Amino acid sequence: MTEALGTHYDVVVIGGGPAGLQAALILARHRYSTLVLDGNRPRHSATLEAHGFLTRDHTAPNELRRLGREDVEAYEDAEIQFAQVSRVRALSDEESAGAEASQGAAFEGAFAFVAGGVPAEDGSSVSTDPREIASRRRGGVRVPYRFAVEAKGVRGTPARAVFARSVILATGLTEVLPALPMLRAFYGTSIHSCVECDGWTQRDRRVSVIAAPGVTDLYERAVQLTRFTGALTVFAGQGQLGALQEFDLVDRGVVVETREVVDVEGGPGGVTGVALADGDVVTAEAVFVRPNYVAKLDFASELGIDFDGLGLVAADAHGRTSVPGIYATGELTGPGPQMLIVAAGNGAETGMAVDRDLLGL
Ligand SMILES: Cc1cc2nc3c(=O)[nH]c(=O)nc-3n(C[C@H](O)[C@H](O)[C@H](O)COP(=O)(O)OP(=O)(O)OC[C@H]3O[C@@H](n4cnc5c(N)ncnc54)[C@H](O)[C@@H]3O)c2cc1C
Structure with a gap:
């Protein structure tokens, strides 16, 4: 540093x-x-x-x-x-003026020993007054x-x-990820949030998409991911997909799931599935999450x-x-x-x- x-x-x-x-x-x-x-x-x-x-x-x-x-x-x-x-x-204006003056004092400490100014190349003398030094150093800055x-x-x-x-x-x-206990264990390696960054990395794999509550662009994420895989499952929470959007996704070959997601599963090689509230596990080799952002x-x-x-x-x-x-x-x-x-x-x-x-x- x-x-x-x-x-x-x-x-x-x-x-x-x-x-x-x-x-x-x-x-x-x-x-x-x-x-x-x-x-x-x-x-x-x-x-x-x-x-x-x-x-x-x-x-x-x-x-x-x-x-x-x-x-x-x-x-x-x-x-x-x-x-x-x-x-x-x-x-405040007073504090601002004080800050200017205290900067002058800082320069004074550095230059006070040059009594009468420093000689310039043309033989004249350059002032060592702290305020003038400060203003020269600022080089045209007009803002206090x-x-x-x-x-x-x-x-x-x-x-x-x-x-x-x-x-x-x-x-x-700061991102607020979907509240799934094991998500962090795979985040950044086989669970991602940025399609543009990692869609290519996970191309042609079995991919799932999960959105945090309140997210409204799940449809867009899903459509973006169809560039990378033909084996895509979208987990849509309450109100996260409109009827036309769901129809369009199915038309694009995407599986739309409305069952509740409770966790992700996996091992040393990465994520292996999405666990559902009814006990089923949907196979997944990669997951894209859509967090909320603050x-x-x-x-x-x-x-x-x-x-x-x-x-x-x-x-x-x-x-x-x-x-x-x-x-x-x-x-x-x-x-x-x-x-x-x-x-x-x-x-x-x-x-x-x-x-x-x-x-x-
Ligand atoms: C898992 C993951 C993978 C990603 N992969 C890619 C990728 O492959 N390619 C790509 O292009 N993008 C990727 N991104 C996106 C990329 O990281 C962001 O777009 C980028 O970092 C944003 O830059 P930034 O400077 O705005 O913020 P950040 O990079 O987040 O930097 C903000 C900094 O501010 C600091 N800070 C916050 N509050 C304070 C404070 N009060 N005082 C002092 N410091 C503070 C933080 O500590 C942090 O260092 C990824 C994001 C994630 C989450």
């Missing part, structure tokens, strides 16, 4: 997945002091291989993140720390410190309390950002939220769960937007 441990940053990025790290890379390359705080508990850590990321197909997700951190940390203006953010709040971010250390890393001009929320989603942002509740009807953060195409200076990127914004490369693309968009906004463009 980077050693800087500063208190004032142009941008604090919360979350070090592909979205947050990509945003940080763009910003560090634009010479913004950028701190990434990452709890390091990504939802894809259940899986051994990530698929579909150009040049990194089949790379372990944790290795992908390590490589990402290495790219970001190569820049002198970037710092990454494992820490769980517990609070983000807006500064607006936010305070607090984080708890994880596994021995220090707690942090820092000021930021802008904050990027890149904390991903954007957990309790730490940012004081900011008052808007959410959309699905519980995701409402943001424009560049990640600007309803609160100026607060951005949201990656899959905690619409349309929600997606692929690594899409999240990274979102992060790049947001990094560029933050640059423009900090410059007042």
